[in-house]
Amino acid sequence: MSAAETSMRRLVVTAPREAAWEEVPIPSLKPRDVLVRVLGVTTCPHWDLHIVDGVPMFPGHELRYPYVPGQPGHEAMGEVAAVGAQVRELRVGQRVAAWRASDIGAPGFYGQYGVCRADDLLPITSSRPPASWASLExxxxxxxxxxxxxxxxxxxxxxxxxxxxxxxxxxxxxxxxxxxxxxxxxxxxxxxxxxxxxxxxxxxxxxxxxxxxxxxxxxxxxxxxxxxxxxxxxxxxxxxxxxxxxxxxxxxxxxxxxxxxxxxxxxxxxxxGYGEHNFAAAQSAAAAIEAGTLDLSALVTTTMPLRDYLRGVELLRRKEAIKVLFDPWA
Missing domain, CATH: 3.40.50.720 (NAD(P)-binding Rossmann-like Domain)
Known part of the structure; x- marks a missing residue:
């Protein structure tokens, strides 16, 4: 991120079956936050379809519009653009993937930049493309x-x-x-x-x-x-x-x-029943990616610009795609 950049584009679901590609200020960081320049973000089909259709993902949850996707918008990879004052384990320019979703309702990675807690990011050492890492979560x-x-x-x-x-x-x-x-x-x-x-x-x-x-x-x-x-x-x-x-x-x-x-x-x-999300599970999954025994890119049916989000969700609805990888810079 250059010093001159002050704004970014992000997706907002404005109403059921409606979305906008809006310009907003680049968010500021809390001490343990990291600003990520998003290189690829994948759909989470059940989340995307529920939010676009106006239906809460989980019974009892409230869904309000305009909805800035935090979930979905949690399966992403990119590079560190800036770090908060207390972040020592990550550096600007380092490639990272989100291994844990942010809180429900918090802005996620359906945008050119996303803010994530440092503890929720896993450094990537390999040069595999975005499709190989975006769905680490x-x-x-x-x-x-x-x-x-x-x-x-x-x-x-x-x-x-x-x-x-x-x-x-x-x-x-x-x-x-x-x-x-x-x-x-x-x-x-x-x-x-x-x-x-x-x-x-x-x-x-x-x-x-x-x-x-x-x-x-x-x-x-x-x-x-x-x-x-x-x-x-x-x-x-x-x-x-x-x-x-x-x-x-x-x-x-x-x-x-x-x-x-x-x-x-x-x-x-x-x-x-299900267990708890944990870093050991993220490390194990990352090891499988590095070993070549887990190919997340095989789940990506197509890649398209993030501004075409609704078109991508329709592919999911018709079962013509397993996952869509969105490029927010295209």
């Missing part, structure tokens, strides 16, 4: 589910199912392979997503037809552990009846899930 979130599975035997050498092969599910497929799963079953009704899951390391894929995969927690088709990335009760129940040890919830569940008595025995299968 998502990868951290998914890695938390693998942390939750450690108490249930982990995934190494085991048969793992991943339901829902959207962005989170495709990350889960890759992380399962990274953590040494012996076999990975991807479940999704969309053929193109099943095909991509196979390219990214799934051993087999299925559309989740209950008739084609009958219930049973024993036998060769059963899995040891599973991760649900859909939040759909019927899908969670499908997994419970085909998993030996544990089903971990990643998708946001908005309806009651039925846990039948038969699932208690044999031994019983555990239904495991």
């Amino acid at each position: 998502l990868a951290m979130c998914v890695e938390v589910s693998f942390q939750r599975l450690v108490a249930h035997g982990g995934v190494r050498g085991r048969r793992v199912a991943v339901a829902g092969l959207g962005p989170a599910g495709l990350v889960a497929v890759q992380l399962a392979r990274h953590h040494g799963a012996a076999a990975i079953v991807g479940i999704d009704p969309v053929p193109a997503r099943r095909a991509l899951a196979m390219d990214l390391g799934a051993s087999e894929v299925t559309d989740g037809d209950a008739c084609a995969w009958s219930t049973g927690r024993t036998g060769t088709r059963a899995v040891d552990v599973a991760i649900d990335c859909t939040g759909i009760a019927a899908v969670v129940e499908f997994l419970l009846h085909r998993t030996r040890d544990a089903v971990v919830l990643f998708g946001v569940v908005r309806e009651a899930v039925r846990y039948e008595g038969v699932l208690m025995w044999g031994p019983g299968v555990s239904l495991v």
Whole structure:
């Protein structure tokens, strides 16, 4: 950032299905803040679609317009443009990725510059392009589910199912392979997503037809552990009846899930909730990126200018894109 720069462009959702690309002052910094020049920011499909449609992401949350996206707008990478007075661990010009989202309602990275707490940024040492790092926050979130599975035997050498092969599910497929799963079953009704899951390391894929995969927690088709990335009760129940040890919830569940008595025995299968975002999960995800076993760029269907935000969200709505990478400088 040059000393002469005083303003920037940012996205504002002004009303459902309406957005503006407005000019605003470059924000000032608190002592532990970092100003990031955004090089790439990816969509978080469920967030984007909810906000654009005028629906709170989580039941009970209030949604007001104009809405300056903090969430979504939390999956981004860039370079440090300025640091607050108390920041010593980051320097101007250093490449960073956001590993943890800012508070709900706080301005995020849907703009040319974004402010983030220094503690929420992870330095990037590699020269991989923005698409390889922008979704680090998502990868951290998914890695938390693998942390939750450690108490249930982990995934190494085991048969793992991943339901829902959207962005989170495709990350889960890759992380399962990274953590040494012996076999990975991807479940999704969309053929193109099943095909991509196979390219990214799934051993087999299925559309989740209950008739084609009958219930049973024993036998060769059963899995040891599973991760649900859909939040759909019927899908969670499908997994419970085909998993030996544990089903971990990643998708946001908005309806009651039925846990039948038969699932208690044999031994019983555990239904495991989500954990806490943490830096260790971010470091583990970053290590997978550096090792080449986690390719976040594979989730990016297209790149477009951030001012074309609504066009990008429509691609998500029509399932013509898994993620869109926005360039705020294009």
